[in-house]
Amino acid sequence: MSSTLKFFFIGATGYVGSSVLERFLDHPEANNFEFTALVRDPRKAEKLKQFSVNAIVGSFDDAKLVEDLTAAADIVVDMGGSDNLGLAKSTLRGFQRKFQETGKPSIFIHTSGTIIIADDAAGLHSSDVVWNDADPDQIEQLPPTAPHIDVELEIIRADKEGYVRAYFVTPGTIYGIASGKFVDAGLAHKHSIQVPALIKTSLDRGQAGMIGKGLNIWPNVHIDEAADFYIDLYNAIKANPDSVGHGRDGFYFLLNGEHSLYDVGKEIGRALVALGKVTTEVPSTYTQEEVNKYFGGSNFLGTNSRGLANHSKSIGWKPKKTTQDLMASIKPEVEEILKHL
Structure with a gap:
């Protein structure tokens, strides 16, 4: 990677995305970061530029644009495409191009959700089944019909092929009213x-x-602590990338209760x-x-949807x-x- 880290954010003006982007902008090393975000609304794009974010107007369906933006980045943080297989394939094509040029895998932080481990109880009963994010063998038992799983399997295959390192941030019910400069500027959902x-x-x-x-x-997790995890994950990857599980071993549940x-x-x-x-x-x-x-x-x-956040906590995340x-x-x-x- 170059001395300047190039980030590409997908879903940057969403409830989670805006909170995460703000934390990266406030990171102690942010002077060495370059931020690009894909935004649907031209007015929001103009406002984002005021925060030193290179906002590109487009949609998840702009396959070539997504591919190009991914290929130009070192780290892609996706907080809006958990169910969009087309978007995932566009990003993966971009990662392949980047790898062909540099020989180094890019980092892909992909947001999922604990709906992947949900059952069909219809509110009629609880469950004793608890999924452990630190147990990839258990996670691999999820049926091919599980929500989001088609997207995640595609990304896991890419990770296995070696041209990307993929990490799946997997929150439960996120709660709380979001705050911060993006909310104050009318850029983000609260x-x-x-x-x-x-x-x-x-x-x-x-x-x-x-x-x-x-x-x-x-399970539940507060919006601020969910957003904090992305920074904890990035810091752990930067400090010792080989110690942070990715691909099939890259699920990180966000929950605390x-x-x-x-x-x-x-x-x-x-x-x-x-x-x-x-x-x-x-x-x-x-x-x-x-x-x-x-x-x-x-x-x-x-x-x-019941889980254990053992993997998430093992890299330093400490929800309160x-x-x-x-x-x-x-x-x-x-x-x-x-x-x-």
Whole structure:
């Protein structure tokens, strides 16, 4: 690699992406970094340039553009394409070109999610199955139908061929209202997906909701600690690349505590009662009609997804926020959403 490290960010203005990009911009070695980001909105691209980010207007479907930007980079950080096989193939073609030119594998930090280990419980039961991110043999038991897995298998094959070193950042439910200069500038999303979706549907139906009985369990991680991990991973790779697992041994779960869908629903109900928006804090089951209306017919929120972040913690990640913090974050999230409805 040259003395200047060239980063290419995909999904830089998203909820996670903006938080991660801001941390790299604040890295102690940032004077030696060069940042490029792919952005759909020309107005956001212009604003990003004010933060010393070379923003290129384009989409995930611009295959040649993605390939070219990847080939020009030393490190690619993807925080928006977990389900986009076409995007993955475009980046991999770029990595191949780079390797042919330099003989050195590039670094690919790809964001996935613990939905890859989810079951089909439909909220009717919990699960005793716990997946260990430090056990690649267990991870390889995931069925080919698992969400995201087609993308990850393609990337793992590339890692095995040796022209890229791939690391899979795999968060559970990310919670908390994002903050920072990109949020303040109107460049980034400040809300996650799962909890805000439950809040908005609860407001619409007049009662907190859950899939089935809400007995399913998911892990949780605060947005700030999730974003911190990307820096911990980069620092570990820089310090001793051969000591940091990649490819089939490159999954890193981000989680620090678990919650049931029922408990989250009840906390949302409690907040809505306190704000005078509903009359009961007890969540009720979404009807099939509501599942179709709110979630496109998917019971995703009723799945179990249980894991251990042993691999992530082994490289120095030290999350502190727990499920108690998740619950405490719900009322402020409700209040913030109500401001904009």
